[in-house]
Amino acid sequence: MNVAVIYARYSSDNQREESIEAQIRAIKEYAKRNNTNIYKIYADEARSATTDNRPEFLKMIKDSELGLFDMVIVHKLDRFSRNRYDIAFYKKQLKKNGVRLVSVLENLDDSPESIILESVLEGMAEYYSANLAREIMKGLKETALQCKHTGGKPPLGYDVAEDKTYIINKKEAQTVKIIFEIYSNGFGYNKIIDKLNNEGYKTKTGKNFGKNSIHDILKNEKYRGIYAFNRTARKENSKRNHRKSKPSSEIIRIEGGIPRIIDDNIWNKVRKRMDSNKNATNRAKETYLLSGLVYCGK
Template sequence: MLNIPKVAQYARFSSDNQRSESIDAQIRAMNQFCKQNHWQVVSTYTDEARSATTDNRPQFQQMIADSGKGLFDIVLVHKLDRFSRDRYDSAIYKKKLKKNHVKLCSVLERMDDSPESIMMEAVLEGMSEYYSKNLAREVMKGMNETALQCKHTGGCPPLGYDLDENRHLVINGQEAQAVRIIFRMFADGYGYTTIIEYLNAHGYKTKRGKMFGKNSLYEILSNEKYTGVFV
């Protein structure tokens, strides 16, 4: 009787310029690969907007746990960097898979047990970690330059401000009234509860149009942008 390998597919995309369509493309390529090799796909695990520089990925952890239940023989990824971009994590989890008699395979990187494949896999893992760390460094460099130009570095602008076409903060007159009240009352010694009750009673809203609470008030009072500091 022919022993058909059982496969668990793992797909992932991070938040850096990728979308959910990336997972669809990965799964499509893996399905085609399994069909060509006459492998049986028994499960698919996906993590969306999760970086491979960390193992804090729910579906990834579930897959590793399931590998010890004899549910599949192979974990298949589109590329090895979908599995991990951290050499330490990669070594740990590949060892766990091996202990559970599960093999890690990649659609684009064909590896076997030869010495050459071991060397090539180490190089690929090193390049993946380099790419991730270098990308983080370049992103931080760009954000620092943006801050030095007194431009907004991302996310929702603080209450009391809007953005112009050059991403400079410009005062929103209506929202600014709430900001002035907050800092004036806080400077006069009023506590969070009193300030919140006053703002909500007079119809003021947060930047997202919600009623004020302790968290939203803390974010405003601790935001350095109100002192002219760009971070």
């Protein structure tokens, strides 16, 4: 009798996809019809199949080395992955460990015809993901051109109205003004943090302030009335690099697109000081005769 594990995945991007429970139920029925014992269930909820950053998926691949099962059953191949490279790579890993991948809805064997069919199914799954991402981005860009909220938590100092436009949260805006005022007067992050935390001010998520939250606030152009969208660089190793920006040609940036909290005078003082501090980090650690007086001409 074959021994199998179940792998199920549900992505929150598409509410039409079968739930984890529905996938598992269909797989168990398949296993029963094919005289197969289910050893374990691996399931990733709200995880995209375009990446292998799925804890249960990776655990299943690792466990395949133990020789405890000889089959992985999925409801459809796109539950396993929608990336053709990942499908080929991890199927090879499973095969090396004596484990084969089986789909309930796609009856694939080792025949030449099945190889072609599987390639078509994998290509269609990858196309579906790429096309879905493109359509989602198209909708987000249209929303952004109207200077409306595109998702996630708004920055400290703002709320989102029913029509998705930004409105000022007066209480939070006062916190933002304090941060800019103290920094523009020459005090550092520690001074700002001590004042805010000692007087009970909180971040947007209700936590105490730290250096990262202060830094992000001081750099946020929204506070001077500039709406920006699509600034953050693409994911690296499945994580967004919030310190790295895309080329300006890809960014939607609209002056006056959002209510202003900080005036240009304070904003410019803060920017000048932040730029000065950034340049200072590149100076020599040792103290020399002309330290701070001689600079590179380029």
